Amino acid sequence: xxxxxxxxxxxxxxxxxxxxxxxxxxxxxxxxxxxxxxxxxxxxxxxxxxxxxxxxxxxxxxxxxxxxxxxxxxxxxxxxxxxxxxxxxxxxxxxxxxxxxxxxxxxxxxxxxxxxxxxxxxxxxxxxxxxxxxxxxxxxxxxxxxxxxxxxxxxxxxxxxxxxxxxxxxxxxxxxxxxxxxxxxxxxxxxxxxxxxxxxxxxxxxxxxxxxxxxxxxxxxxx
Amino acid sequence: xxxxxxxxxxxxxxxxxxxxxxxxxxxxxxxxxxxxxxxxxxxxxxxxxxxxxxxxxxxxxxxxxxxxxxxxxxxxxxxxxxxxxxxxxxxxxxxxxxxxxxxxxxxxxxxxxxxxxxxxxxxxxxxxxxxxxxxxxxxxxxxxxxxxxxxxxxxxxxxxxxxxxxxxxxxxxxxxxxxxxxxxxxxxxxxxxxxxxxxxxxxxxxxxxxxxxxxxxxxxxxxxxxxxxxxxxxxxxxxxxxxxxxxxxxxxxxxxxxxxxxxxxxxxxxxxxxxxxxxxxxxxxx
Numbered sequence: 001x002x003x004x005x006x007x008x009x010x011x012x013x014x015x016x017x018x019x020x021x022x023x024x025x026x027x028x029x030x031x032x033x034x035x036x037x038x039x040x041x042x043x044x045x046x047x048x049x050x051x052x053x054x055x056x057x058x059x060x061x062x063x064x065x066x067x068x069x070x071x072x073x074x075x076x077x078x079x080x081x082x083x084x085x086x087x088x089x090x091x092x093x094x095x096x097x098x099x100x101x102x103x104x105x106x107x108x109x110x111x112x113x114x115x116x117x118x119x120x121x122x123x124x125x126x127x128x129x130x131x132x133x134x135x136x137x138x139x140x141x142x143x144x145x146x147x148x149x150x151x152x153x154x155x156x157x158x159x160x161x162x163x164x165x166x167x168x169x170x171x172x173x174x175x176x177x178x179x180x181x182x183x184x185x186x187x188x189x190x191x192x193x194x195x196x197x198x199x200x201x202x203x204x205x206x207x208x209x210x211x212x213x214x215x216x217x218x219x220x221x222x223x
Numbered sequence: 224x225x226x227x228x229x230x231x232x233x234x235x236x237x238x239x240x241x242x243x244x245x246x247x248x249x250x251x252x253x254x255x256x257x258x259x260x261x262x263x264x265x266x267x268x269x270x271x272x273x274x275x276x277x278x279x280x281x282x283x284x285x286x287x288x289x290x291x292x293x294x295x296x297x298x299x300x301x302x303x304x305x306x307x308x309x310x311x312x313x314x315x316x317x318x319x320x321x322x323x324x325x326x327x328x329x330x331x332x333x334x335x336x337x338x339x340x341x342x343x344x345x346x347x348x349x350x351x352x353x354x355x356x357x358x359x360x361x362x363x364x365x366x367x368x369x370x371x372x373x374x375x376x377x378x379x380x381x382x383x384x385x386x387x388x389x390x391x392x393x394x395x396x397x398x399x400x401x402x403x404x405x406x407x408x409x410x411x412x413x414x415x416x417x418x419x420x421x422x423x424x425x426x427x428x429x430x431x432x433x434x435x436x437x438x439x440x441x442x443x444x445x446x447x448x449x450x451x452x453x454x455x456x457x458x459x460x461x462x463x464x465x466x467x468x469x470x471x472x473x474x475x476x477x478x479x480x481x482x483x484x485x486x487x488x489x490x491x492x493x494x495x496x497x498x499x500x501x502x503x504x505x506x507x508x509x
């Protein structure tokens with residue numbers, strides 16, 4: 001194990017942490033909007049957000065590949081405006097992972113918000129508080145278990161990415177070679193020992209995360 | 224005056240029908256809003272609070288127009304000086320009792336917070352979370368939280384319906400006291416008219432969306448009341464605890480508001496307002 005390469009594991013956790021943090025900023029406002037909007041086309045938005053749940057990751061990866069390609073519309077603009085290359089880069093993986101794990105954050109938070117009694121929100125309005133203040137001081141603090149579930153599921157789901165990474169990230173050490181890809185790679189090289197080490201570490205970490213969530217959520221049932 | 228006119232289609236047990244209401248309430252009055260469940264009571268409160276928009280309606284409080292659908296005026300709930308007590312109290316579970324009240328006050332150091340907590344005897348429970356309180360205590364917090372905003376209009380949506388009779392009676396008295404102190408125009412929804420008979424100045428009776436307004440039956444002439452002081456020589460609490468019979472000096476008096484009387488003991492000296500029949504309506508003794 002002396003020559004064990006930790007890089008894929010570190011890269012995986014860097015990707016999952018960054019994706020989850022960014023998802024908090026994207027997913028929570030989106031979930032808040034979906035929970036209370038009367039927008040006519042809300043089901044369309046919900047269906048689009050949920051697509052990664054049912055689509056094969058390669059389908060998603062294929063479209064990202066087209067979009068991010070330097071010859072594609074989006075890729076070209078990003079390159080000329082921001083000098084940003086998303087194909088076969090870590091940045092590209094982060095953007096794709098946000099879309100890929102979005103339903104896990106949005107669904108958890110949205111369900112938490114929808115299950116709160118409407119009277120909490122209305123009471124806050126009658127006390128003169130704005131929608132924003134009500135959201136951050138009354139609603140969000142009372143759905144901590146849902147927030148935690150959203151964070152953990154997004155994190156765990158990003159750790160488990162494989163097909164999408166392979167399609168748009170490839171297998172560049174230190175850039176896009178995450179643990180799941182490294183396992184596949186080591187198995188291909190009949191390097192079962194290294195594959196086993198990556199696999200076992202992912203298994204243990206994933207189990208530990210889920211266990212702590214269930215344990216904490218049990219305590220949070222009573223506020 | 225508080226003018227309320229509203230028209231909107233609702234679905235009643237007997238089918239769809241319009242809710243049609245036009246009433247004027249005196250500023251500072253306490254109005255009982257009664258009627259069977261599903262008759263539109265809550266909807267009416269929500270229209271006043273700005274939580275429900277009627278198809279047509281006017282809400283005017285004093286000089287200020289809160290709602291006028293014809294002229295496209297509709298103040299947001301936040302801009303209406305309104306306090307609302309919900310049936311489920313709607314206390315914020317993440318905040319302590321004190322934080323709930325502070326949230327409503329203009330700032331955290333507002334002296335009204337301590338004053339209100341003390342007024343309803345919750346100072347000792349101020350740091351507790353709502354989940355650890357009894358139903359009556361929760362409604363007390365909801366009531367003072369609504370008042371901490373110093374509302375012009377106080378709306379109560381069957382806040383005491385899930386409580387036992389004794390607690391309910393106590394809370395009604397506290398409500399009446401606070402209503403007078405703050406000078407709010409109060410609307411109290413109740414299933415049972417007799418329950419709020421004693422505290423309301425007037426009633427709106429809703430039946431399938433139609434409102435009838437009536438003043439309270441006039442109180443017995445105050446001149447015919449008399450005050451009696453004396454020593455309690457015996458107490459008999461009726462099984463239902465609704466009435467307490469006491470022997471004061473040599474007379475037998477039935478007290479219809481037992482929450483205070485239940486604390487009396489033989490040997491106490493008390494003063495009562497007595498009506499011509501031997502029923503004391505307003506116990507004032509300690």
